[in-house]
Amino acid sequence: MTLSHPSSASVFDDVYAAHRTTLHAYFLGRTGDPELALDLLQEVFLRAWRSVQTLAALPAERRHFWLFSIARNLVVDIYRKRGAGDAAHERLHRLATPEHAEAAERDALEHEQLAELDAAIRRLPDELRAVLVLQVLSERTSTEIGEILGRPAGTVRYQLAQARRRLADELHLECEP
Amino acid sequence: MTQLDDLLARWAAGQRLSQVQSDAIRAVVVRDGADDEDWLDDLLRPVTALLDGPHNLYETLSRGYAKFA
Numbered sequence: 276m277t278l279s280h281p282s283s284a285s286v287f288d289d290v291y292a293a294h295r296t297t298l299h300a301y302f303l304g305r306t307g308d309p310e311l312a313l314d315l316l317q318e319v320f321l322r323a324w325r326s327v328q329t330l331a332a333l334p335a336e337r338r339h340f341w342l343f344s345i346a347r348n349l350v351v352d353i354y355r356k357r358g359a360g361d362a363a364h365e366r367l368h369r370l371a372t373p374e375h376a377e378a379a380e381r382d383a384l385e386h387e388q389l390a391e392l393d394a395a396i397r398r399l400p401d402e403l404r405a406v407l408v409l410q411v412l413s414e415r416t417s418t419e420i421g422e423i424l425g426r427p428a429g430t431v432r433y434q435l436a437q438a439r440r441r442l443a444d445e446l447h448l449e450c451e452p
Numbered sequence: 453m454t455q456l457d458d459l460l461a462r463w464a465a466g467q468r469l470s471q472v473q474s475d476a477i478r479a480v481v482v483r484d485g486a487d488d489e490d491w492l493d494d495l496l497r498p499v500t501a502l503l504d505g506p507h508n509l510y511e512t513l514s515r516g517y518a519k520f521a
Contacts, residue, residue, distance in 0.1 A: 291478060299469040309467065316469070317477045324485035385462075392463050411464045439456060448455040 286331040287324055293335075294342055295320070297413040301343070301423060304408030305350045307397040315353070319346050343423055388446075395445045403438040406431050 298319060302312035322345050323330060330338055396404060409420045417431040424431070443449065502509050 287482075295474055295477075296469055303467060313469075313473060313477065317480055320477065320481045321484055324481050388459060389463055389466065392459050396463070408467075411460050412468055442460075443456050446456070446459070448459065 283327045283331060287327050289335070290323055290330055290338055290342070291320060294339055297339075297409070297415060297423070298342065298346055300409045300412035300415075301346055301405070302350070303412065304405035305401065306353065307401075307404060311353070315346070315349050318349055339423075391446055392442065395442050398445075399438055399441060403434050403441070406434045407438040407442075410435060 295316065299312060299316050302315040303309060306312055306315070319342060323342060326341075330341060333341060396407065399407065405424060406420055406426075409415055409423065410417075415423070416428075417435065418428040420426075421428040421431045426434075
């Protein structure tokens with residue numbers, strides 16, 4: 276077994292280039308935590324590197340199923356370890372700290388708007404945040420997002436509309452249905 | 453483009469995986485993965501030494517397995 280074989284490295288680089296953006300969006304959407312999303316992204320690709328021979332044997336179109344099954348398990352592990360309630364509470368706590376509010380006040384209007392949007396996205400229910408972030412960051416279609424999250428495309432479209440409506444209402448912005 | 457779309461596009465620009473972050477993660481994965489490979493090779497070394505050793509255990513085991521196959 277030689278992981279440094281050119282074909283293995285080449286397979287890994289292909290997989291990394293093809294899936295890093297979507298996986299990052301997936302982790303950010305599922306956790307709402309940028310630092311954790313990067314840690315999880317690193318972990319999923321570390322596992323991919325260790326299993327590069329397995330990945331190399333898969334057709335390219337099947338590799339993303341392998342990667343996203345690992346990604347889903349990592350997120351489940353995180354929620355199990357930290358407890359979903361604790362994680363949500365922690366996120367809310369971070370957003371409610373005086374430092375956060377003061378920083379937003381000091382910032383220019385644009386930064387304030389972005390900070391408000393960021394906070395509103397973090398407050399979305401997990402299932403809505405995941406579809407929204409995947410769409411906005413990775414620009415995937417509803418069908419592709421549905422495949423990644425294991426939901427019908429129609430459900431994804433409905434959840435996207437719900438997420439957008441909630442954000443628009445909360446931030447008093449106009450939004451097409 | 454609606455106000456929300458515009459704001460989401462600007463939010464996304466600040467959240468996307470940057471090239472620097474991407475390169476850093478790849479470097480860590482390849483470095484740590486190489487460490488794992490050494491660790492596994494070290495772990496398996498006594499077994500591979502037996503199989504490939506002067507008694508040619510690999511051949512003996514293969515012949516034994518072939519009888520039952």
